[in-house]
Amino acid sequence: MSNSTNISLDCSEIVDAIHPDNSNNDQLPIEVLRAKIDCQVDAFTRSLLPFIGLVQGLLNYGTTIIVCLGLFFNTVSFIVLTRKKMRRSSANMFLSILAVYDTLSLTLNFMIGVIRGQNLSANQSFMDNQSLCKLHGVFVVVFNLLSVWTIVTFTIVRFLIVKFPLKAKNFTQMRTLIIIVSTSLVVVVFSCHKIFITGFEGDSVFGYKGCQTDRARIPDIGKFYVAFNTWLPTVLVVIFNLAIVREIKIHTARRQTMTTSTSRSDEKATRLLLTVSFAYLVLVSPLGIIQTIELFWNENVQATPLTSPHYADNMIVKINLKWIRAFCFFFYQINFAINFFLYAFSSSGTMFQNTLRQLMGFKKKETSDITQRTVTTTVSSNAVMPLPQPEAEERNATEGQ
Incomplete structure (x- = not known):
């Protein structure tokens, strides 16, 4: 705000030198008022030039x-x-x-x-x-x-x-x-x-x-x-x-x-x-x-x-x-x-990563231990459940006869 105030004072001095008795905006001729405002805006724009150059x-x-x-x-x-x-x-x-x-x-x-x-x-x-x-x-x-x-x-x-x-x-x-x-x-x-x-x-x-x-x-x-x-x-x-x-x-x-x-x-x-x-x-x-x-x-x-x-x-x-x-x-x-980059480096983009590796001629990434354990657990749960111990013994006895 101090920078804006300094700009305003500098431009007011320029205008007041031409119209020393009419320093208020509502008393200045319209062309002088525009010159005063343009002076303030131009001065601020010049102070902003480093940032403007960076953006451009x-x-x-x-x-x-x-x-x-x-x-x-x-x-x-x-x-x-x-x-x-x-x-x-x-x-x-x-x-x-x-x-x-x-x-x-x-x-x-x-x-x-x-x-x-x-x-x-x-x-x-x-x-x-x-x-x-x-x-x-x-x-x-x-x-x-x-x-x-x-x-x-x-x-x-x-x-x-x-x-x-x-x-x-x-x-x-x-x-x-x-x-x-x-x-x-x-x-x-x-x-x-x-x-x-x-x-x-x-x-x-x-x-x-x-x-x-x-x-x-x-x-x-x-x-x-x-x-x-x-x-x-x-x-x-x-x-x-x-x-x-x-x-x-x-x-x-x-x-x-x-x-x-x-x-x-x-x-x-x-x-x-x-x-x-x-x-x-x-x-x-x-x-x-x-x-x-x-x-x-x-x-x-x-x-x-x-x-x-x-x-x-x-x-x-x-x-x-x-x-x-x-x-x-x-x-x-x-x-x-x-x-x-979100697909290639995200932990949820496994399929994208593997397909990209294949297209580039690299080997498919090995399945993680967590996935292997999940598969093993699934296979085990789908397998035939073992017979309870008494039933197993009775079955063995029958086969023996």
Whole structure:
């Protein structure tokens, strides 16, 4: 706050030198008042240049690295998850389509954003072509939503499997495919509204100039988009994950009586979902929080008159929020490239790890001692029970006769 006060005093001295008798904002001519506010904002922006440079470097070069790594690892994940023995699992069907949507988001959203921000001629091509600009507006929304709502749908399906383990077989490959396609179609149809309506995407974190199109401009659509892309899926994921954890505890308590239980593969798929969901929440939530604060703060700035003594301070906060949002957006992108590592290094991704090792020409990982003991116990329980001692002796006597 002291930095903001010093900036305000310095710029006030500049204005007061021209209008010594009119130092109050409401008494200054409008052009002088604008010069005073611009001076304060510019001075603050210069003080923020080191952070701005860091964020721009992350978005320009860091995003390129994320896209390249994401393309490679998502491709590997898709190849592994679509092997014949992997396709039998409904969980792997969700994860394989998630790899496709993440790849499309990395290329058609983030990479195009970097190109438009770094290449003026490339961005001009979008600005000169309304159809191309509208199409990119759809891409900015659709693949992010497809990825997010695939996770939400996967979470709901896993909850139903954990809640009703005896009906888990109802989620066949065909039914799982129908669920995935239906969810995708709903998201695509919803995203097509960007052809006709525009919101706040002109203020891109990549810094490119927005297109001037004939679309209806509805600033409040930004709130709905943030809610639909961040808060609604986040709330659903949290609620259903907590419900899954609760059901797992209940099943663990019931396991002693063997009333109900889920298969070992279902348990691993559920733990893998919880890992993916946790990574999603960690990487997405900060961006959602900043976007929400920024949207409401921008309304506050618009409602503040230019003559208000707080207008310059509000503008400074607005600039701060913009660059913090851009900083959080960099980490948000990691969500679209990290899933391979969650599968490959998670203790619940055993089947993925073994299939990956086979594709790479390595030997299959040895079964753990715990698994061996589980198999041994199962075989022993299924074997013919030995006869009680008296019956055994009577049988031997009969055979002897």
